[in-house]
Amino acid sequence: MEKKILKPIVKVKNLAKIYPPNVNALLNVNFDLYDGEFVCLIGPSGSGKSTLIKLLICEERPTRGHIYVAGRDITTLRNKEVPYYRRRVGVVFQDFKLLPKLTVYENVAFALEVADATPAEIKKRVPFILELVGLKDRMKHFPNTLSGGERQRTAIARAIVNGPKLLIADEPTGNLDPKTSWEIIKLLLEINQRGTMILLATHAKEIVDKLNRRVIVLESGQVASSQQKTYNL
Secondary structure (H helix, E strand, C coil), X not given: CCCCCCXXXXXXXXXXXXXXXXXXXXXXXXXXXXXXXXXXXXXXXXXXHHHHHHHHCCCCCCCEXXXXXXXXXXXXXXXXXXXXXXXCEEEECCCCCCXXXXXXXXXXXXXXXXXXXXXXXXXXXXXXXXXXXXXXXXXXXXXXXXXXXXXXXXXXXXXXXXXXXXXXXECCCCCCCHHHHHHHHHHHHHXXXXXXXXXXXXXXXXXXXXXXXXXXXXXXXXXXXXXXXXXXX
């Protein structure tokens, strides 16, 4: 039987970000992320994790180098193309970034509306996703009535409702207690098992050790290591 050759969903080549006057936030960063992987991104404060994520979601542009996502070099995207790209890549942040005047249902539906989904698609898709993340009975609630874990579940639902192949989770447990944090990680694992590639940026050593998945270590803006094992953070 012929061995299947995996193709990377994300390919980062010779990536650098230099801030004036001469601060090397990232320097010659190279790595690939493959379909179906769950990868942890770690490193001390100032290692370049936040900068890398900003480049992956086109919040900033690199000084040099390339980032290919599904074969497309996103460093060459025109400004008007960036919103469309972001609809295809799910992102979850530490501070949730929910719309406070919208209910749980409306927050998730909004992600479909901006992607030009039909009302019928929204009506079908949103309840399904909310059930997946365990919030079907909270869909009429507003963010300020939710616990931290429920807000993060809402943010995750919004991030995956368009069916992205890549989900970037930037410190998604940073504001949560240990029990709730692991519940969120288990949800991310379930999403990963359904076919979404996960890139998890975290400082939580206990989570990284327990997951025992591939770890990309950034140090001083460079990839110090990228292999499947646990690390001291």
